[in-house]
Amino acid sequence: MIFESHAHYDDEVFDEDREELLRSLGEHGIGYVINVGSSIENCRRTLALTEQYSFVYGAMGVHPSETGELDEENFAWLRAQCAAPKIVAVGEIGLDYHWQEPEASVQKKWFERQLELAKDTGLPVIIHSRDAAKDTLDILRAHGAEEIGGVIHCFSYAKEMAREYLEMGYYFGIGGVVTFKNAKKLKEAVQYIPMDRILLETDSPYLAPEPNRGQRNSSLNLPYVVQAIAALKGIGCEEVEEITSGNAKRLFGIGQ
Numbered sequence: 001m002i003f004e005s006h007a008h009y010d011d012e013v014f015d016e017d018r019e020e021l022l023r024s025l026g027e028h029g030i031g032y033v034i035n036v037g038s039s040i041e042n043c044r045r046t047l048a049l050t051e052q053y054s055f056v057y058g059a060m061g062v063h064p065s066e067t068g069e070l071d072e073e074n075f076a077w078l079r080a081q082c083a084a085p086k087i088v089a090v091g092e093i094g095l096d097y098h099w100q101e102p103e104a105s106v107q108k109k110w111f112e113r114q115l116e117l118a119k120d121t122g123l124p125v126i127i128h129s130r131d132a133a134k135d136t137l138d139i140l141r142a143h144g145a146e147e148i149g150g151v152i153h154c155f156s157y158a159k160e161m162a163r164e165y166l167e168m169g170y171y172f173g174i175g176g177v178v179t180f181k182n183a184k185k186l187k188e189a190v191q192y193i194p195m196d197r198i199l200l201e202t203d204s205p206y207l208a209p210e211p212n213r214g215q216r217n218s219s220l221n222l223p224y225v226v227q228a229i230a231a232l233k234g235i236g237c238e239e240v241e242e243i244t245s246g247n248a249k250r251l252f253g254i255g256q
């Protein structure tokens with residue numbers, strides 16, 4: 001059984017066949033999905049999906065690139081939603097310096113506020129960090145990230161950075177990029193990270209793995225990610241599925 005730890009099925013590119021696609025996941029071995037919020041509107045839609053599908057859980061958070069929309073009023077709304085029954089994380093939150101929009105000071109402010117929100121609610125965090133390795137780590141440390149717990153989504157840094165997050169007790173979201181031929185750094189990191197810290201994710205509709213690179217992604221592509229991890233670790237695909245599912249259930253407190 002595969003646990004999909006990061007997807008955006010509320011995205012409008014799924015409007016035409018969302019119901020059919022989500023209903024088909026079970027028969028393809030996908031047992032759980034975390035639908036991850038990225039803006040206030042996406043959080044609203046995520047909540048609806050968690051109510052509609054028994055196997056869909058949600059994360060409430062605003063992506064760094066969307067933090068320009070946050071104010072005290074919608075932040076209070078976000079806080080209240082964290083108490084909903086199937087909300088299991090705060091995310092995705094973090095820093096994205098690849099797109100310096102909004103400016104770094106705004107991203108940092110709301111990253112810190114959302115980390116505090118996670119601490120207050122007792123939920124783990126789903127971290128988005130792009131071209132911002134040092135600032136992400138500094139802010140996490142300053143806010144007692146070890147106690148909060150969480151996953152570094154779409155981990156894209158090298159082994160050295162993996163070591164820092166391992167020491168903080170964090171998990172690593174590994175997705176389609178691990179199947180790319182040029183992802184040498186990430187493949188090395190995956191070999192280095194212990195199996196009990198890896199989660200499977202797609203970031204659907206983005207980052208489809210080989211051989212479907214460039215197409216709309218969905219959890220149905222996760223077996224390609226499983227195969228890539230199994231090859232790097234020298235273990236079987238079933239073992240990869242089993243261990244990563246156990247990891248996700250432990251982190252998000254599902255089915256324990």
Ligand code: NI
Binds near residue numbers: 006008036092203
């Ligand atoms: Ni995402």
